[in-house]
Amino acid sequence: MSGLAAIFNLDGAPADAAVLERMLAAVPYRGPDGFGRYISGPFALGHAMLQSTAESRYEKQPLTDDSGRIVLSLDGRVDNRGELSQAVTDAGFAPRTVTDAELVLCAYQAWGAEAPRRIIGDFAFIIWDGVQRRMMCARDIFGVRALYYHHGQHAFLCASEPHQLFADRRVPREPNEGMIGELAAQMPANREETIFRGILRLPPRHALMVSADGFRIWRYYEPNPAAEIRYSTDDEYAEHFRTIFTESVRTRLRSSGRIMIDVSGGLDSSSVLCTALEILRGGGASAEIEAASLARHPDSDETSYLAAIERETGVRATIVDPADADYPTLAAQCRHYLDLPDYPNAAMGDYDSLLAARGDFRVRLSGNGGDEWLTGSAYAYADMLRSLKLGSIASRLRLDYALARSDPFVAPLGTLLISGVWPFVPRRMRLLARHLLLPDAPFTNPLTREFAQRIGLADRVRVEEPAPRFPSFAQRDIYHTFTAGWLAHPLEMADRWMAARGLDGRHPFLDRRIFEFALAIPEEQRTRDGVERYVVRNAMRGVLPEEIRTRRIKATYASCFPATLEKAGGARAFESMETVRMGWFNGQWLTENYAAMIRLFRAGDPRYMINARPLWMAFAIELWFKNVFVNAHGSAPGHSVGAVGD
Numbered sequence: 242m243s244g245l246a247a248i249f250n251l252d253g254a255p256a257d258a259a260v261l262e263r264m265l266a267a268v269p270y271r272g273p274d275g276f277g278r279y280i281s282g283p284f285a286l287g288h289a290m291l292q293s294t295a296e297s298r299y300e301k302q303p304l305t306d307d308s309g310r311i312v313l314s315l316d317g318r319v320d321n322r323g324e325l326s327q328a329v330t331d332a333g334f335a336p337r338t339v340t341d342a343e344l345v346l347c348a349y350q351a352w353g354a355e356a357p358r359r360i361i362g363d364f365a366f367i368i369w370d371g372v373q374r375r376m377m378c379a380r381d382i383f384g385v386r387a388l389y390y391h392h393g394q395h396a397f398l399c400a401s402e403p404h405q406l407f408a409d410r411r412v413p414r415e416p417n418e419g420m421i422g423e424l425a426a427q428m429p430a431n432r433e434e435t436i437f438r439g440i441l442r443l444p445p446r447h448a449l450m451v452s453a454d455g456f457r458i459w460r461y462y463e464p465n466p467a468a469e470i471r472y473s474t475d476d477e478y479a480e481h482f483r484t485i486f487t488e489s490v491r492t493r494l495r496s497s498g499r500i501m502i503d504v505s506g507g508l509d510s511s512s513v514l515c516t517a518l519e520i521l522r523g524g525g526a527s528a529e530i531e532a533a534s535l536a537r538h539p540d541s542d543e544t545s546y547l548a549a550i551e552r553e554t555g556v557r558a559t560i561v562d563p564a565d566a567d568y569p570t571l572a573a574q575c576r577h578y579l580d581l582p583d584y585p586n587a588a589m590g591d592y593d594s595l596l597a598a599r600g601d602f603r604v605r606l607s608g609n610g611g612d613e614w615l616t617g618s619a620y621a622y623a624d625m626l627r628s629l630k631l632g633s634i635a636s637r638l639r640l641d642y643a644l645a646r647s648d649p650f651v652a653p654l655g656t657l658l659i660s661g662v663w664p665f666v667p668r669r670m671r672l673l674a675r676h677l678l679l680p681d682a683p684f685t686n687p688l689t690r691e692f693a694q695r696i697g698l699a700d701r702v703r704v705e706e707p708a709p710r711f712p713s714f715a716q717r718d719i720y721h722t723f724t725a726g727w728l729a730h731p732l733e734m735a736d737r738w739m740a741a742r743g744l745d746g747r748h749p750f751l752d753r754r755i756f757e758f759a760l761a762i763p764e765e766q767r768t769r770d771g772v773e774r775y776v777v778r779n780a781m782r783g784v785l786p787e788e789i790r791t792r793r794i795k796a797t798y799a800s801c802f803p804a805t806l807e808k809a810g811g812a813r814a815f816e817s818m819e820t821v822r823m824g825w826f827n828g829q830w831l832t833e834n835y836a837a838m839i840r841l842f843r844a845g846d847p848r849y850m851i852n853a854r855p856l857w858m859a860f861a862i863e864l865w866f867k868n869v870f871v872n873a874h875g876s877a878p879g880h881s882v883g884a885v886g887d
Contacts, residue, residue, distance in 0.1 A: 242740040242744075242745055242746065243289055244291075244316065244400075246261060246265055246401070247286045247287070247367045248396060248398050248409065249283060249369075250396050252453075253283050257285070261287050268289055268402055273290075274290040276290065278303070279303040281369075281371060286369055287314070288303050291603070291740075293496060293604055294318065294341065294496060294497055297341070299338055302315065304340075304346055308372075311369070313345060314367045315364060317341065317345075317362060317381065318341055318364065318745075319341040319345065321360070321361040322344060325360065329348055332351035332352070334350045345364070348360060354377065357379040358461045361752075361754070365386035365388040365443075373452070376451050377450050378390070379461065380448075383728075384728075384732050384733065385732055385748065387402065388400075389403045389405075389406060390406070390440075390449075391412050391441070392441070393411055397451045397456075399443075401740070402737065403578070404577070404578050404579040407579065415438040417435065418695075418696050419431070419434065419701055420435060420436050422696045422701070423701055424858055425688055425855070426688060426698060427858065430702045430703075432724070432726045444729070446461060447461065448461050463709060464709070464760055466710055466712070468757065470762050478776050479779035483780040485755055486755060489750075494520065494521070494528045496528050497603050498603030499528075499604075500529065500602070501531055501533050502514045502532050502605075503605065503606065506534070506543035507792065508781070508789065509609075511785055513749050514550065515785050516784060517606070518530075531559060531599070532559065533558060533595060535561050535590040536561075538589065539804075546789050549788050550786060562594070563589060563591070564591040565585065566583065566809075568814075576868050581865050582864060582865070583737075585805040586801050586802075588738075596743075596744075603744065606749065607746065609732075610755075614750070615767055616767065616773045618714070618719060620664065621637070621713075621714070621768070622656070622661030623714035638653055638657065644771075649847050650850070650851070664714050686855065687855050689825065689826065692825050706724050708724075800842070802857045803853050805857070811839075812835055816832070820863045
């Protein structure tokens with residue numbers, strides 16, 4: 242990923258070039274192809290360049306218009322290039338070059354604040370309009386590209402990574418206890434706050450405008466709740482999906498170097514790889530690709546599925562060795578990013594050795610996103626109940642009970658009550674019932690009850706973002722997944738991981754056209770008779786090996802959480818914790834549940850997964866707090882502790 246950095250002094254004072262340099266110097270890995278700067282009066286804009294498409298070789302960013310008064314810095318890719326180029330030309334702003342940055346600049350010239358909704362792709366951009374004396378930022382609808390900001394009394398700053406903002410000594414560094422509580426409770430609901438007070442993220446599908454006169458943030462994209470896709474046969478749905486999925490993969494094959502495609506042997510990643518191969522062999526794109534796989538992880542041996550791919554396509558995947566990060570590595574991440582360390586499932590493979598051996602990778606494709614839109618929704622129970630399809634309810638319950646035998650997180654009767662009956666309870670009664678029956682108990686572990694109550698955690702995680710009026714409960718659930726905080730946070734961590742390795746991360750299932758298709762089709766195309774991603778499986782007939790296309794079991798790789806905790810110190814990691822002394826975490830709960838988790842883990846009991854993630858998050862927050870605040874400054878913070886010296 243490329244990197245962005247901007248300073249806008251709202252009081253009119255000249256922008257400090259030294260601050261901009263420090264912001265760029267904080268992310269050297271984002272600029273393997275150079276750095277650019279633009280400074281004019283109170284505004285400064287920096288760009289760290291990763292040239293990840295053939296067209297980007299002709300880019301020079303920040304990019305200015307012919308007048309030199311409108312300037313852009315873009316981290317991203319435009320996927321509807323032909324359509325957008327024609328539209329801006331029709332509007333009287335013909336592109337001067339073939340670059341994506343030029344298209345985005347022309348879109349702003351043509352439509353101003355309405356430009357982001359015209360762009361399909363992954364992007365974060367900053368525009369300074371010297372004519373209007375205003376600054377605009379926007380971010381793609383899924384949040385694949387990150388953008389953070391600080392809005393102070395005298396200045397507005399934004400950047401690709403939070404720690405860049407602390408390069409300006411006017412930015413205070415204080416922990417945000419509310420967001421810390423949400424993360425520790427495994428319920429990140431807020432999509433704007435970060436673990437620092439005053440450091441905010443621009444939410445996905447949002448844009449902002451700031452000037453000396455004011456600040457405005459708005460949602461520029463909303464799916465059409467009335468959209469329907471209805472065909473008479475399964476084959477027609479499959480053909481429609483295959484068309485848009487092929488286009489999604491094709492647009493992500495534009496690369497200035499080799500492309501790594503992660504393939505696990507599962508449906509989603511294998512669909513990306515095999516579709517890419519079809520496109521390349523049919524002449525629909527030109528790129529060099531290599532498959533990489535964590536096929537021999539302790540949780541799952543996927544080599545038989547890779548063998549099937551090799552047998553049918555001739556492509557042999559490079560096997561990546563399993564790896565768990567150690568304590569020094571995790572602590573170093575906290576010190577550099579001033580943020581939580583990488584999740585264990587992001588670091589569970591030794592990709593660095595592969596990247597070092599082949600230094601020409603620029604793009605990495607994944608299967609992320611397939612589960613979110615196309616797996617189906619438990620709220621189909623409510624739709625079946627509303628239609629009095631009692632036989633369908635009984636059939637789905639039987640399938641859920643069968644699944645529960647191997648998955649400790651599946652509770653069929655509870656799912657029926659929560660996803661089938663609860664939606665029909667009037668909202669006021671739901672709120673009253675939650676207050677009386679579940680005042681704060683679900684949110685206290687591993688947190689102390691006092692901390693959870695002090696930050697109002699129960700109210701924070703129960704905030705319901707207003708949703709369009711969808712015809713079905715299942716559609717509404719998919720929409721809430723689309724807007725959920727727990728989706729945005731891992732994507733930002735993935736952005737960071739890719740950027741640190743000079744890679745542009747791309748996810749074909751995270752495409753607006755696929756999301757809108759998934760939202761508009763009937764539920765029985767998402768899941769039918771217990772078969773998830775039903776339409777994907779039909780569409781991949783003849784593309785995937787049959788053993789992968791019909792595969793029903795997914796590898797979880799959950800063991801990386803306890804394995805990383807053991808490697809990082811085991812039970813000792815939960816002793817003498819600063820965050821326990823601060824009153825955030827319940828030390829007794831942590832030590833007792835760590836011992837129980839390890840006991841279950843070593844016995845091969847899958848119930849270890851219930852506490853693995855909460856324990857990891859408590860460890861990660863402690864590691865962050867200790868390295869960013871205590872070790873860096875000698876004592877726990879009360880109020881502002883100054884600027885970053887890292």
